Amino acid sequence: MIHQLMQRRTLLRGAGLIGAAAGMNALLPAWARSGSPGLAAKGSATLGGNDIRLIVDRTMLGVDGRAGHAVAINGTVPAPLLRLREGERVRLTVDNRLDEPTSIHWHGLLVPFEMDGVPGVSFPGIAPRSSFSYEFVLKQAGTYWYHSHSGLQEQIGHYGPLIIDPAGADPIAYDREHVLVLSDWTFLHPHTLFTRLKQEAGFWNRQKTTLAGRDGTDRMSDEDRRMFARMRMDPTDIADVTAAAYTYLLNGHSPGENWTGLFRPGERVRLRIVNAAAQTIFNLRVPGLRLTVVATDGIPVRPVEVDELQIGNAETYDLIVAPDDRAYSIVAETIDRSGMAVATLAPRLGLRAAVPPLRPRPTLGMKDMGMGGMDHAARGHGAMDMRDEARVQFPVGPGVDMIAPMPADRTGDPGIGLDQVGHRVLTYRDLVALEPRQDRRAPTRRIDIHLTGNMERFMWSMDGAQLSESPEPYRFARNERVRLRLINDTMMTHPMHLHGHFFEIVNGQGDLQPLKHTIRVLPGGYVDLDLTADAPGDWAFHCHLLYHMHAGMMRVVTVRPLDGDAA
Amino acid sequence: MTRFLIALLAAGAAAPALAQHAGHSAAAEAPPVEAHQDHAAADPACPPEHAAMGHCTPATPHGAATQAPPIGPAPAEAMAGPEHAADAVWDRAAMGASRETLRREHGDMPVSKVMIDRLEWQGRRGENGYAWDMDAWHGGDVDKLWLKSEGEGGSRLEHGEVQALWSHAIDPWFDLQLGLRQDFGSGPDRSWLAAGVEGLAPYWFEIDAAVFVSSKGEVVARAEAEYDLRITQRLILQPRAELNLSAQESAALRLGAGLSKAALGLRLRYELDRRFAPYAGVEYERAFGDTADFRRAAGERRGGWNVLMGVRAWF
Incomplete structure (x- = not known):
């Protein structure tokens, strides 16, 4: 099977690339190999049990026949699938063979703070x-x-999927499953990517508005053009790093390498989707298939049918699909539509479905400027103060280029560029928890946290302060029930992740508010989250766009008292 | 558990028909809910945008959960216990060192850039010449060291200068720059104190304006503005204007009081790469008032058109 596969790949890539192709497949864990019959076939690089050893080391990864520097775990990118069981105790020993420090964070797992990584x-x-x-x-x-x-x-390969099977019956029924790990690969050094963004924030954007685009291809009104220009904001700044630097991967495969997941017609196939990308938000669809969303961030939700969904960095979604006897393309288009990760679902190896072309890139609008709470007539009344310091409680310095004047609750929006795609796209309001929430208390207080930045200087912060400034942590009392309002004062989508906890999205579903560990906060909008701060310790809270975090968009959250402390 | 195993087995090898009926639980059998096609609010009479403005209160099916709690500080017990939780578990010194690394790697990292904005041949009436305008910076988000140099010449260097400046961000788009300037070339080698602002004005105009005070007490000023008009993603037309002012007449500097020199240029560049672009252009440059008289007295023209060819590059 594997031998056949490699022959095929070799043929596809041409004789000169034999070495790279063979090398690459060796670097892929079995579940991520193309032609994977699904996890049930149990590849050798699925690790289970209670005592797991992970080796972090440098290696070369082949993508499209070219080798690039990677940091891999047990020699594979993505890292091995960890398949664990709820209720069990597990020991994971990590050997760091790098010449620099490393760490592993178990994303979304509720572990003691000192094990959070x-x-x-x-x-x-x-x-x-x-x-x-x-x-x-x-x-x-x-x-x-x-x-x-x-x-x-x-950025360079240190990520892998982790599945915990339920102790009892799985509330989600399926005949076969595939894990789909989305990521963004670059042959450049990640520091080079970051340096370019600091030197010229729009460096990777090759879809800016132009004079030539005034024929309509820019899809912007003159009024909006003027407004954005006056504010020194780029309406096409949807993604910081684009296909100009990235090759988008699905299970370590580029579109050309076409990862293929197999199924038998008639099966209910569970797709476990993880966005492990460093800086890329994806819009995912499988043309021809309805996607039934059955879980997000690991937690089951009431099944909801959509045609497309946006997946922010570090979010996970479980989908059920029921494919017919034909091939389908899994299309994960980037939010700025500069590129896509593509893979195939097929009943037999070798089949391929058409891949739709990239759709036109969206532009930002009034809502993304934080004027969502305003109707069209109102915004005609002269200039709005786009940086009104009176609206916030923190000093507004050079790192804050905007304060949303009228932020709207955007949990009902599907994501930038997805409100007019002609089919159904998931929104956070569609998510309904399967189980009623455990903490029925109403939150006793609300705290507002502003997501702030300066697009031009590529500075990113929370409440105007970068982590490098050693700001005060956000402090919660243990078991306190609190409402977080995350207000996005920037024109980018930020997938915000709080470690050690799940929060509920206040999306109108009452006791069935869905649980999440990572939430996309849309530009110029806000989201309310109810949190029971039940995990004592110190926790990271940050934007999961890696370069935003690296630029300072991170804070520490403390939950006290600790075990053994006097209250 | 049994159901799970059945599903796994079925997925691996067994007949799909068996699996079809083996593992479906009640939850997954429930008909899926259709997503909101129009993404309308839960309460159409009161969209959240309006609720946020206080225009209305949405009807809520599950009242208590959506009642807005007041904004408030953390309760006292949130301040209990150690400053850093991890210090209670791990070696304090190791934690301290890792905290410092964390702080250093999350914001304000030092970065550098070298920009050769103009390096050009100038076709002039009479003697052809050359000009350069470049800068380099290094530093964090707010404070940087800037070096700037510009100058021009023909068969010999007419004027050159270097500046070393402390640059401090004063708002999201502008830096205040303070430092020294040293002239060289065929004129007097003056040393100056420099104070200016550099940044991005509304509508994307790049501005650089500075006042200079020489060790002899002369005061001059210079303002430059550039605009990048993208014709396509790679073809960019850049209008550029420069004004030079002098507070006094100076025979040594060959400057009259008031507006001394101005230039208006148009450069069309093609970005082979974002960081490397050859260009061609034209520029009109002339002296005014007494400055023009100084030029004429030296047998030079007051000003005129130049044809330009050059490169813009940065790294």
């Missing part, structure tokens, strides 16, 4: 040429993932 917050990190054992009890089930929280290692 964030150097400088939960533990000191894993020093070069040393090892560290994580040990914890698995308190949940579902689709999760793990990744480095050190430097920019996550």
Whole structure:
């Protein structure tokens, strides 16, 4: 099977690339190999049990026949699938063979804070040429993932999927499953990517408005053009890093390498989708198939049918599809539509479906400027103060280029560019928890947290302060029930992740508010989240766009008292 | 558990028909809800945008959960316990060091850029010449060291200058720049104090304006503005204007008081790469008032058109 596959790949890539092709398949865990019959076939790189060893080391990864520098776990990108069972105690020993520190954060797992894997917050990190054992009890089930929280290692391969099977019956029924790990690969050094953004924030954007685009292809009114120009904002700044730097991967495969997942017609196929990209938000669809969303961030939701959904960095979605006897393309188009990750679902290896072309790139609008709460007539009344310091409680410095004048609740929006695509797109308001929430208390207080930045200087912060400024942590009392309002004062979508907790999206579903560990906050909008701060310790809270976090968009959350402290 | 195993087995090898009916639980059998096609609010009479403005209160099916709690500070017990939780578990010194690394790697990292904005041959009436305008910076988000240099010449160097400036961000788009300027070339080698602002004005105009005070007490000023008009993603037309002013007449500097020199240029560049672009252009440059008289007295023209060819590059 594998032999056949490699022959095919070799043919596809041409004789000169034999070495690279063979090398690459060796770097892919079995579940991520093209032609994978699904996890049930149990590849050798699916790790299970209660005592797991992970080796972090440098390696070369082949993408489209070209080799690039990667940091891999057990020699594979993505890292091995960890298949664990709810209720069990697991020990994960990490050998760091790098010449720099590393770490593994178990994204979405409810673990004691000292096992959460964030150097400088939960533990000191894993020093070069040393090892560290994580040990914890698995308190949940579902689709999760793990990744480095050190430097920019996550960009170059240090990520992998993690599935926890439920202790009892799975509330989600399926005949076969595939894990789909989305990522963005670059042959450049991640520091080069970041430096370019600092030198010229729009460096990677090759879809700016132009004079030539005034024929209509820019899709902007003159009024909006003027407004954006006056504000020194780029209406095409949808993604910081684009296909100009990235090759988008699905299970480590480029579109040309076409990862193929197999099924038998008539099966209910569960797709466990993880966005492990460093800086890319994807819009995912499988033309020809209805997608039934059955879980997000590991937690089951009431099945809801859509044709497309946006998936922010670090979000996970479980989908059920029921394919017929034909091939389908899994299309994960980037939010700025500069590129896509593509893979195939097919009943037999070798079949391929048509891949739709990239759709025209969207432009930002009034809602993204934080004027969503305003009707069209109102905004005609002269200039709005787009940086009104009286609206916030923190000092407004050079790092804050905008304060949304009239932010709207955007949980009912599907994401930038998706409100007029002619089919149904998931919104956060469509998500309804399967189980009623455990904490029925109403929140006792609300705190507003502004997501702030300066697009031109590529500065990113929360409440106007970068982590480098050592701002005060956000402090919660243990078991406090609190409402977080995340207000996006920027024109980019920020997938915000709070470690150690799930929060509920206040989306009108009452006791069935869905649980999430990572939430996309749309530009110029806000989202309300109800949180029970039940995990004592210190936790990271940050934007999961890696370069936003690296630029300072991160804070520490403290929950006290700790075990053993006097209250 | 049994159901799960059945599903797994079925997925691996067994007949799909068996699996079809083996593992479906009640939840997954329930007919899926259709997503909101129009993404309308839960309460159409009161969209959240209006609710946010206080125009209305949406009807809520599950009242308590959506009642807005007041904004408030953390309760006292949130301040209990150690400053850093991890210090209670791990080695304090190691935690301290990793916290410092965390702080250093999340914001304000030092970055550098070298920009050769204009490096050009100038076709002039009479003697042809050359000009350059470049800068380099290094630093964090707010404070940077800037070096700037510009100058021009023909068969010999007419004027050259270098500046070393401390640059401090004063708002999202502008930096205040303070430092020294040193002239060289065929004129007097003056040393100056420099104070200016550089940044991005509304409608994307790049502005650089500075006042200079020489060690001899002369005061001059210069303002430059550039605009990048993208014709396509790679073809960019750049109008550029420069004004030079002098507070006094100076025979040594060959300057009259008031507006001394102005230039208006148009450069069309093609970005082979975002960082490397050859260009061609034209520029009209002339002296005014007494400055023009100084030029004429030296047998030079007051000003005129130049044809330009050059490169813009940065790294």
